[in-house]
Amino acid sequence: MPTKKLYAGAKLRETRQRLGLTQKDFAAKLGVSLPYLNQMENNNRPVSTTVVLALAQEFGFDVTELSTGDSERLVSDMREAMADPIFGDSPPPLADLRLTASNAPALARAFIDLHRAYRQTHERLASLDEALGREESRLQPSPWDEVRDFFHYCDNYIDAVDRAAEHAASQAGQRPMRLYAPEMLEKAGITLRVADSDRLRHFDTEARTLTLSNRAAPETQTFQILLQIALLQQNKLLEATLDFARFRSEEARAIAKIGLANYFAGAALMPYTRFLEAAQADRHDLERLATRFSASIEQVAHRLSTLQRPGAKGIPFFFVRVDQAGTITKRHSATRLQFARFGGACPLWNVHRAFETPGRFLRQLAETPDGVRYINLARDVSKPGGAFGAPTRRYAIALGCEVRHADALVYADDLDLTNPRAYEPIGISCRICERTKCHQRSVPPLERRLSIDSNERGVLPYRVE
CATH class of the missing domain: 1.10.260.40 (lambda repressor-like DNA-binding domains)
Incomplete structure (x- = not known):
């Protein structure tokens, strides 16, 4: 070959x-x-x-x-943008998009930003948003999307923050972080209180008191302590990272600071080197890792997707979290598989079925239109409110990697990896999916011609040529 x-x-x-x-x-x-x-x-x-x-x-x-790097992400994002009907029925060839992503990545990002601004303006007009009539209205990406893209294009790995968290965790010695984290607060002169509260975390700056909700799980409480430690003791590092990112609005910068503090908390709870070694030893068994590091299943899955330290990389995973409507609320991919920027995930992914089997892991062998095969793991991670009448937040997560890494995953045991029929055909977004016979297709693919016969009806009301 x-x-x-x-x-x-x-x-x-x-x-x-x-x-x-x-x-x-x-x-x-x-x-x-x-x-x-x-x-x-x-x-x-x-x-x-x-x-x-x-x-x-x-x-x-x-x-x-x-x-690796940004090329595949940029190509995926440009293809999705080009699927917008505003560009008509003749989008640029895929080869041209790949050339742009490789040779002119700054131009590709500018195009994606421009399309995002157009979409937001169009949505405002469609909903008669009065913001466009106000003098202070500006065309800019939403702060949330800007922050999500920042982490996305950093490969979901922030080296300086990750290493600072690992150093902080090393001070615990052999003590588990759930026991050492309260000590970190005490050394910082902060009083810890646990009370019945709707607020997960509240820090009183004058009294220097951190109050956590007693409804939160122990691993969540530990995480929130570490997050507060990051905001207090790593402020200079967080601010320097934010300066480098050059966000366009104060709102985006504020959201990103919380995101970086969350990153620090996860990296301190699961220090890079120890966590990578444990993940390899446990063959990426999420439950064993959760027990070992006193973390939640979602925290472990998210951490696995960040193991991209140069010279010490883990398996390149993708990680996604969806709500009951199928909307992606968290996304990252260190693999060739990229997620749709707008809308939900492919309905054929097993992540959508996880809500039907609470508390269980679902395994799936899947193949994308480009012929790459993956092993996917899905599980619901619904979060009870902790009191009668309190709302339950329902989410499901998916974690996956290319099937060539299957030997390193306990979840691949007893799966028929060599049988082509074992792989379910999945895609990214219907408008850019090349599959012609998908029974779950919601809209026609933009890059293909349609054939409509009024005397014939199959699964779909048209044929894709």
């Missing part, structure tokens, strides 16, 4: 600029000519084996990063 050529010009150029080297100096260190480096950086030539080895030996570069 011929080896697939590696075009990674944007990543190569980004690496050189991060090192502060000119093309001439970089070419010399890689042992190639200046014109050859220029051609590689502009994707006119693939990255050679000589360059890959030189990157690893000369700079200690994790060469697996050359084949």
Whole structure:
């Protein structure tokens, strides 16, 4: 089988600029000519084996990063944007989108931002939103979406925050974090109270008292303590990270700060090195890991999707959380599988069936239209209100990876991985899904022609050509 050529010009150029080297100096260190480096950086030539080895030996570069990064995410996001009817029935070929993502990622992001602004404006007009008539109204992404994209394009791994959390956790020694976290508060001069309250967490800045709800599970209480520690003791680090992100609004910055504090809490509860070793030893058994680290199933699943530290990467997982309406409320993918930015997940995913079997893990072998096969795990993670009459928040999560990593997962045991019929056909979004005979299709694919016969009716009222 011929080896697939590696075009990674944007990543190569980004690496050189991060090192502060000119093309001439970089070419010399890689042992190639200046014109050859220029051609590689502009994707006119693939990255050679000589360059890959030189990157690893000369700079200690994790060469697996050359084949990852933003390209697949950008292509997926652009395809979904191009599925908007405003672009008509002749979207650019997929090859053109891939070239744009590889050669001009900044342009691709600008296009995605522009389409997002258009969508939001269109939705405001459709709902007669008076905000457009106000002088202070501006076209900008919602703060929530901006923050979600920040984590998405950081590969859901924030190195400085992750390492700071790991260092803080190391101070506990052999003590479990659920016991050490209250000590961290005490050392910081903060009083901890647990009371009957609708509020999960409340910090009184004047009295320096942290109050947690007694309705919350123990692992949630520990998480909230660590989150508060992050806000108090890691404020400079969080603010520096926010400065780097350059959010467009104060609302987005405030949301992102909470997100970074949440990240710190998860990383302190499950320190990177120890958690990665435990995950490998337990073959990524979520229940065993939850017990070992006094964490919830959702916390463990989310943490597994963040193990992307250069030089010490875990299995590339995707992680998604959906509500009962199928709307994605959390999403991240370190795999080739990317999620729809708008709307819900493919209805054929087992995550939607998890609500029907509370407390149980559902396994699924699935194949996407590009032929990549995955093993998916789904479970409901509904959160009771803790009192009679209090609302229950109902969610389900899905965690998955490419089936080539199946040996490292306890959930793959006894599955027939070699049987093609065992894999369910799934997609991303109906408008960009290439499957022609999907019985769950909600709208026609934008890139295909339709054939309608009034004398014939199949599962769908049309045929996709």
